[in-house]
Amino acid sequence: NAGVTQTPKFRVLKTGQSMTLLCAQDMNHEYMYWYRQDPGMGLRLIHYSVGEGTTAKGEVPDGYNVSRLKKQNFLLGLESAAPSQTSVYFCASRPNGGRYEQYFGPGTRLTVT
Amino acid sequence: GQQVMQIPQYQHVQEGEDFTTYCNSSTTLSNIQWYKQRPGGHPVFLIQLVKSGEVKKQKRLTFQFGEAKKNSSLHITATQTTDVGTYFCAGGGQTGANNLFFGTGTRLTVIP
Numbered sequence: 576n577a578g579v580t581q582t583p584k585f586r587v588l589k590t591g592q593s594m595t596l597l598c599a600q601d602m603n604h605e606y607m608y609w610y611r612q613d614p615g616m617g618l619r620l621i622h623y624s625v626g627e628g629t630t631a632k633g634e635v636p637d638g639y640n641v642s643r644l645k646k647q648n649f650l651l652g653l654e655s656a657a658p659s660q661t662s663v664y665f666c667a668s669r670p671n672g673g674r675y676e677q678y679f680g681p682g683t684r685l686t687v688t
Numbered sequence: 689g690q691q692v693m694q695i696p697q698y699q700h701v702q703e704g705e706d707f708t709t710y711c712n713s714s715t716t717l718s719n720i721q722w723y724k725q726r727p728g729g730h731p732v733f734l735i736q737l738v739k740s741g742e743v744k745k746q747k748r749l750t751f752q753f754g755e756a757k758k759n760s761s762l763h764i765t766a767t768q769t770t771d772v773g774t775y776f777c778a779g780g781g782q783t784g785a786n787n788l789f790f791g792t793g794t795r796l797t798v799i800p
Contacts, residue, residue: 606786615697617776617792618731625786633787665730675719675780677788679730 576601579680581666587686588656596651596683598666606669607649608633608677609641611662618665624649656687692779694791702799707764709794711777719780720753720760721788726773767798 579600588594598607605626610618620633624643638660640652649668653660663684667677691714701707711720719738723731735744737753737760744751750763760777774795778788 608787610790615792617694618778618790620787623787631786667731675788676721676733676736677731677778678733681730 578602579666579668579678581664581680581683583683584681585684587688588653589688590657592656593652593654594656594685595653596664596666596685598649598651598668598680599647600649600666600668600678600680601647602668602670602678603646604668604678605646605671607643608667608669609639609649609651610665610667611635611660612665612682613662621651621664656685658687661685661687692777692789692791694777694794696794697792698795698797700797700799701767703769704766707767707771707796709762709775709777709796711760711762711779711791713758713779713789715781716757717779717781718757720757721778721780722751722760722762723776723778724773725776725793729773731776764796767796769798769800772796772798 582597608623609621612618619635621639622641624630627646630641642650663682665682666680669677693712721736722734725731735751741755742753748765752761774793776793777791
């Protein structure tokens with residue numbers, strides 16, 4: 576099993592450009608999450624999904640959109656990138672059935688100039 | 689909103705010394721999890737505590753969950769260079785809630 580994979584690994588955008596980050600998991604997990612990690616601020620939840628076709632806002636959702644059309648994929652979109660969105664983005668998934676541990680992907684380092 | 693505070697932010701220790709990081713929540717947690725992130729890597733799940741007063745051990749690592757389920761600690765005995773990284777606690781909200789609230793992490797440096 577590959578676990579949780581993320582593409583791309585690195586990306587540089589100009590202000591105002593758009594992009595989509597892809598997260599895929601092959602563990603049949605119901606729950607998926609998008610976080611951003613900034614120095615000294617830990618991990619902050621952007622959006623999450625409790626199953627195919629459902630999404631919900633996390634702590635810092637502004638400027639981002641998500642979609643979960645297939646159970647194994649969770650997409651994070653930036654419609655108009657801003658320098659404040661420069662960060663490392665992590666995707667995670669979690670099994671259901673009373674288990675709460677999250678499995679993280681390797682991350683995407685995004686720079687917006 | 690829910691907040692999980694973690695101290696210290698940084699800790700430098702000589703190899704062989706002990707290390708402890710503390711986690712405090714503003715509200716009662718359903719569970720507490722601990723993750724380790726190596727430099728340049730991604731968070732990796734270490735353990736989950738669910739019961740009030742629970743203590744779990746993994747080799748040199750000891751994890752505790754407070755009686756009120758609002759605080760937790762991770763203690764490493766006799767640190768090794770392989771322990772280097774950032775340790776995060778993450779608290780689950782009310783039972784059935786879907787999210788974790790991550791602490792800001794403690795970055796551990798081990799001096800050989």
